[in-house]
Amino acid sequence: MSALIACTGSPTLLSQDPPKLKILIIEGEGATNNIKQRTAREPIVEVQDENNKPVGGAIVTFTAPNYGASGTFQGGSKIFTVTTDSNGRATARGFQPNSAKGQLKLQVRAQANGQSASAEISMTNVAGGGGAGMSTSAKWWTVVAVGAGAAVAGGILGTRGSSTTPPSTTTISAGAGTVVGR
Numbered sequence: 589m590s591a592l593i594a595c596t597g598s599p600t601l602l603s604q605d606p607p608k609l610k611i612l613i614i615e616g617e618g619a620t621n622n623i624k625q626r627t628a629r630e631p632i633v634e635v636q637d638e639n640n641k642p643v644g645g646a647i648v649t650f651t652a653p654n655y656g657a658s659g660t661f662q663g664g665s666k667i668f669t670v671t672t673d674s675n676g677r678a679t680a681r682g683f684q685p686n687s688a689k690g691q692l693k694l695q696v697r698a699q700a701n702g703q704s705a706s707a708e709i710s711m712t713n714v715a716g717g718g719g720a721g722m723s724t725s726a727k728w729w730t731v732v733a734v735g736a737g738a739a740v741a742g743g744i745l746g747t748r749g750s751s752t753t754p755p756s757t758t759t760i761s762a763g764a765g766t767v768v769g770r
Contacts, residue, residue, distance in 0.1 A: 608637065609638075609646070609698055609704060610635070610636050610637075610638075611633050611648075611696055611705050611706070611707040613632075613707060614632040614633060614677065615629055615630060615631060616629050616631035616680075616694070616709045616711060619711045619712070620711070621659065621712065621713045623685045623689065623716065624716040626684045626685060628685050629683075629711075630679055630683055631679070631683060631696070631711075632678070632679045632680075633677070633678050633709075634672075634677050635648065635672050635676045635700065635705070636676055641676075642672070642674070642676025643676045643701075644672055645700065646671065646672040646676065646698045646699060647671055647699045647700065648669070648670055648671070648672060649696070649697045650668045650670075650680040650695070651666060651668075651694065651695040651697075652667075652692070653666075653692055653694075656688050657685075657686070657688045657690035657692040657712070657713040658686050658692050658713075659683055659684050659686050659713070660686070661681070661682055661683055662681050662682030668680045668683075672698075672700075685713045686713070688713060689713050689714060689715055691710065691712050692710075693708045693709065693711075694709040695708060
């Protein structure tokens with residue numbers, strides 16, 4: 589037995605949208621680049637599809653700003669293009685900061701299967717040296733800790749060879765950030 593199906597008009601094709609892409613920043617976000625030593629953390633991203641699966645073979649382009657705080661990639665270019673590995677990862681190898689201090693944003697664009705995605709990686713170029721990359725509170729606590737260590741050492745050294753000098757008392761108040769010795 590056979591069936592005959594009649595169609596009127598032209599057939600309609602149902603189109604399926606290719607999977608949507610997204611870019612996850614793995615390394616580089618919030619990084620501090622030392623412009624004196626010309627060192628920076630290499631930006632690494634992962635390209636994923638709408639099901640959070642890595643997309644191998646995606647084309648990823650990293651672009652550094654043309655002016656101000658910026659940098660260059662391998663070969664001295666402001667643009668670096670690479671293909672993601674089987675884990676969907678792409679690394680902007682050889683990124684070096686320029687000599688301008690300040691905040692910079694690397695632009696990242698990924699393309700695969702007719703889809704694209706964009707992201708930004710925020711970094712900061714600093715002159716380096718004493719505490720570069722440390723937060724203000726971390727620097728403050730370092731000063732307090734060094735001061736406390738000096739006060740304790742001074743108290744211990746002050747009691748050596750003297751049986752009449754009472755031991756020194758050191759108090760560190762976390763809320764006020766003071767070192768008090770007796």
